[in-house]
Amino acid sequence: MIMFVEFLLIVMSFIIVGLSLLLVLTLRNGSQSGDGIVTVLVLGDIGRSPRMINHTISFSKREQKVQHVGYSGTKPHSRLTTCKNVTLFHVMDTPEFHKYLPKLLAYVVKALWQSSCLLWTLCQTEKSSHLLLQNPPAIPTLAVAWLFCLFRCSRLIVDWHNYGYSILALATRSNHPLVLFSAWYEKWFGQCAFWGFCVTQAMQEDLKENFQIQRTDVLYDRPVEQFKPLVDEEKHKLFIKLAKDMVVFRGSDKSTTAFTKTDENGIRLLPDRPALVVSSTSWTEDEDFGILLSALDSYDKSTSAKDRQLPKLVCAITGKGPQKEHYMKLISEKKWSQVSVVTPWLEAEDYPKLLASADLGVCLHYSSSGLDLPMKVVDMFGSGLPVCAVGFKCLSELVKHEENGLIFNSPQELASQMMELLEGFPSKQEQLSKYRSNLKSFQDLTWDQHWDEVVLPRL
Incomplete structure (x- = not known):
């Protein structure tokens, strides 16, 4: 005392x-x-x-x-x-x-x-x-x-x-x-x-x-210049770098990855590659990652169904925070056969590249007040990445359902959306391509332009 x-x-x-x-x-x-x-x-x-x-x-x-x-x-x-x-x-x-x-x-x-x-x-x-x-x-x-x-x-x-x-x-x-x-x-x-x-x-x-x-x-949060779509050569360089520490990114030799290969025509994406899903988080109470784990459970079980053509899934979850250890323990107990989860800690310069190299983004931020928007979705949209996001009060100010992404309210709904978007991947990507195309109007208004319009006059 x-x-x-x-x-x-x-x-x-x-x-x-x-x-x-x-x-x-x-x-x-x-x-x-x-x-x-x-x-x-x-x-x-x-x-x-x-x-x-x-x-x-x-x-x-x-x-x-x-x-x-x-x-x-x-x-x-x-x-x-x-x-x-x-x-x-x-x-x-x-x-x-x-x-x-x-x-x-x-x-x-x-x-x-x-x-x-x-x-x-x-x-x-x-x-x-x-x-x-x-x-x-x-x-x-x-x-x-x-x-x-x-x-x-x-x-x-x-x-x-x-x-x-x-x-x-x-x-x-x-x-x-x-x-x-x-x-x-x-x-x-x-x-x-x-x-x-x-x-x-x-x-x-x-x-x-x-x-x-x-x-x-x-x-509004808007994408800065680092968050933009990438060409296949830049994606390949990132996958080679990530493959040094994570097995799921490795290919059959040093010139290939699980997603890309080099041939006489240069770098190209593999026709039988897994789908890359990205979710970024601060591992806090306002993001329930149990939703994503339940959805991945359903996805993994559905890959064995004869009437489904679902690709293998690599799910990269970035960030650090207080609940990470708890969820890492839960992930380690999973016995998935078609789903792999990695939690890379990326250099600041590599995070935008990972978003631009992914096929689908998942956002679990539901907002403690219901009044803010997830910055991670802004970054994903700037990178040309369609998103499945958990719904809350004002999310429609950013995510337009069935226009630039999808909004879900349960693990079952998220699993259904992932399977719907990735059915027949990578040869079939009609919905994903549609959402990517619709993101161009969002990308046209940059942070600098918006900042000049809103902040500069007040100062």
Whole structure:
């Protein structure tokens, strides 16, 4: 008990010192003009925050000096690290308080720790005209950013990706006191922002009706230049690279893969290749991978039916997160004969290539609020990859059923859709080809064009 009290005293002392230094450093770095400088803040892994990276690069292209603040974590894509006018600021990592503190107390101490570290990091930055903040996480980021902007006379802009309280409710219950406090907190500080952007029309309406936040614009996620269709030669190079670590990608010799071969006419896709299905995830509560595993069970059983012409299936699931170990254990227990599952951790440059090399994408993101859209589907569409996506409230703003993909609501429906799309593959691909063709209109509007239309006028 004494050690615990001492620990709390150390944390609180750190916070008091941090707040005191804030005033000093604000006066030191806040005296100069902030014109031409923007701070982009995400209290998350910089390398795994694609929308905020896109913001930063867009600002840089318009000759703005950008200070990008977040956790170091995953190595960012080279398009960020080589971008001119951009300085990265890394927040100190948060200890795993939940391992040695009660759950509620660990949550409070974590918020206090993050507040102190975030304030300290922000104080190292130059004064900026605007601070663009990703939400969620809301606690403690919204309050810290608001306080900091108050001292620095900067304008706080919130980019609403989802609601923090709705994500918190997944791990507890909707009427839990912590969830109710989080909802009030998010609403109150959200109203303090100068302006906001959000990812769907449905979220814009919800912000107006339930949060009384009127000043928001809809900024849809759009594909950036890395997400685009590939020629067969580029696919072959990727498969050769993946074959070094994963058997399912290997061919009969070093010049072939399970999907491609080299002959006198160059690189070509094999006529008896397996179908490649891709699903990317952060392995969190808002994605039920049990749905995909059940669908793969049904698919594997159906391949033995005499009246079905279904190809072998290679399912690549990318990403990392808290539930990965749980699902990897379940996958290892499966005895599939026609289905193989791999979980590669890809370099940032290879992820777009894998999407463009796949035949079908699967999205299991169902949104804790029902108001945000899965970025992974945007990336898949940019790569020319049709998608089967689990349905929720506003998904139709992105996935048009039977136009650019299919929407399912159960494992049985997903299994049925996969079998329908892949029947007779690869010689028969009428539906997949139709969806790919319909994606061209989506690909025509890029992130840069949309950003210029929506964000630039507000700044």
